[in-house]
Each structure stands twice: as C-alpha cells, then as structure tokens.
Amino acid sequence: MLAHCKFCDFQIIADREFKTEEEAAEYATMHCDCGDAVQYRADKEREELREKNVRRIEGAIESVREFCQKRGVFFVENTTEILRSGAMCVLDEFIDAINIKISQIKIVIQKNPKGVLIFKKNYSETNQEEVV
Numbered sequence: 020m021l022a023h024c025k026f027c028d029f030q031i032i033a034d035r036e037f038k039t040e041e042e043a044a045e046y047a048t049m050h051c052d053c054g055d056a057v058q059y060r061a062d063k064e065r066e067e068l069r070e071k072n073v074r075r076i077e078g079a080i081e082s083v084r085e086f087c088q089k090r091g092v093f094f095v096e097n098t099t100e101i102l103r104s105g106a107m108c109v110l111d112e113f114i115d116a117i118n119i120k121i122s123q124i125k126i127v128i129q130k131n132p133k134g135v136l137i138f139k140k141n142y143s144e145t146n147q148e149e150v151v
C-alpha cells in the first residue's frame with residue numbers, strides 16, 4: 020500500500036494496510052528522511068519522554084506521601100499541588116531544584132547528571148532543649 024509523507028509528499032510502499040489516510044500519512048512520515056519528518060520525529064520523541072516523566076512524577080509524589088505518612092506527617096491537597104508544579108518546573112528546567120520542608124521531613128526535587136528527575140527525601144530527628 021502507498022503512503023505519503025505529511026511534509027514532502029514522498030511515497031513509501033508499506034507492507035501493511037491502514038484504516039485511515041491519517042494513519043498511512045503518519046506511517047510514511049515516521050519512515051521519511053526529509054528534514055521536516057526528522058524534526059517531527061524528534062519533537063514526538065521529546066513529547067513522549069516528557070509524558071513518561073510526567074507519569075513518573077505522580078508515582079514519586081505517592082512515594083513521598085507514603086514516606087511522610089509513615090512518620091506521622093500528613094499531606095494536604097495543596098502539598099501535592101506544590102510538589103507537582105515544582106517537579107514540572109524542574110522537569111522543564113525553569114528551576115534547578117526545589118527544597119520543601121514539612122515538619123521534620125525535607126524533600127529536594129532536582130535532576131541528576133543524567134537528566135532524570137529525582138525526589139530526595141530526608142527525615143531528621145533532633146532534640147533541642149532550651150537551657151534557662
């Protein structure tokens with residue numbers, strides 16, 4: 020079956036059938052070497068990676084919530100919002116790192132040298148007595 024690139028109209032012989040014209044064009048574009056098709060694939064990959072990271076954020080927030088709950092610190096809905104929007108800013112590189120302190124728990128959101136988003140959790144217990 021013949022399929023055409025969305026950008027340069029280059030024809031590709033596909034070894035499969037397509038349900039729609041759009042599906043055929045998508046297939047051809049994913050296999051074309053013209054500049055626009057290469058850019059389209061790069062943009063699509065970047066978008067997919069971002070979506071994957073966004074899904075990871077929800078899991079990481081859940082893990083932070085459990086970490087806090089085990090130590091008797093409970094989240095309010097706003098805490099989840101702050102963590103989520105903070106993580107998005109770090110992911111999109113508007114902010115390098117975010118530090119949040121909830122009671123005796125410190126949370127740091129940043130990217131590691133490989134560019135992977137990480138949530139560091141630290142619980143510290145100190146006793147302080149005022150000497151009078």
Ligand SMILES: [Zn+2]
Pocket residue numbers: 024025026027028029048051052053054056
């Ligand atoms: Zn093309």
